[in-house]
Amino acid sequence: MAITPPSNRLWWKEPIHGIELGWIVIAFLWGLFMFFFMIAWHFIGEQNLSTETYKVKPERYQERVEAFAAEFQAQDADGQPLEENGVPVVRPPVGGDAYILARLWEFWPILELKKGESYRIHLSSADWQHGFSLQPTNINISVHPGYEHVVTLTPTGTGDFGIVCNEFCGVGHHTMTGRIRVVE
Known part of the structure; x- marks a missing residue:
């Protein structure tokens, strides 16, 4: 329960401010970059352990x-x-x-x-x-x-x-x- 409730009870329908939208885009792009870099690092990192495993x-x-x-x-x-x-x-x-x-x-x-x-x-x-x-x-x-x-x-x-x-x-x-x- 908020101290002062929002004037519009449907807060999720409010438009997103430009600065907030900019940070959301930056966070999304950074997440994509890190995801693909983890895959790339497996090949360019030169520190992967052997995958030789036997039962x-x-x-x-x-x-x-x-x-x-x-x-x-x-x-x-x-x-x-x-x-x-x-x-x-x-x-x-x-x-x-x-x-x-x-x-x-x-x-x-x-x-x-x-x-x-x-x-x-x-x-x-x-x-x-x-x-x-x-x-x-x-x-x-x-x-x-x-x-x-x-x-x-x-x-x-x-x-x-x-x-x-x-x-x-x-x-x-x-x-x-x-x-x-x-x-x-």
Whole structure:
């Protein structure tokens, strides 16, 4: 209820003022421009992730990741397997495939990659939908059980890169992290 009701009760039949019509036209044209630019950016942006995705049974994917980790687990100077907090550190072959498994509440295993070399990173979930966010880069992927995503990654810097789950996955969501280490 208005404090002072309009003199003409059929306000929608009032003519639109020229300035108001101008702003409506500008907003409409800007909306059209943004809509078509989003489509164009997909082709000219040069930052689109791979669309390589396969159906996979979660149990089968988990077996593949475990076999990968056992085959390529890094060793220390004494020949002992490298682990951090019970999670194996894995050195995949340069130019080869590397596997990461998302499960409540971890990304498994820790990958050690070489700077400037390309790797095909395979991602899938064993249980729920998780988010794969590689920090501080701008790589974000929704990881679903039953689907294997493949991303080609060429690290350009060294150091530890954190993996964070950015899809709420339960009470331990805030602890769901992982790591990719890049060395010279």
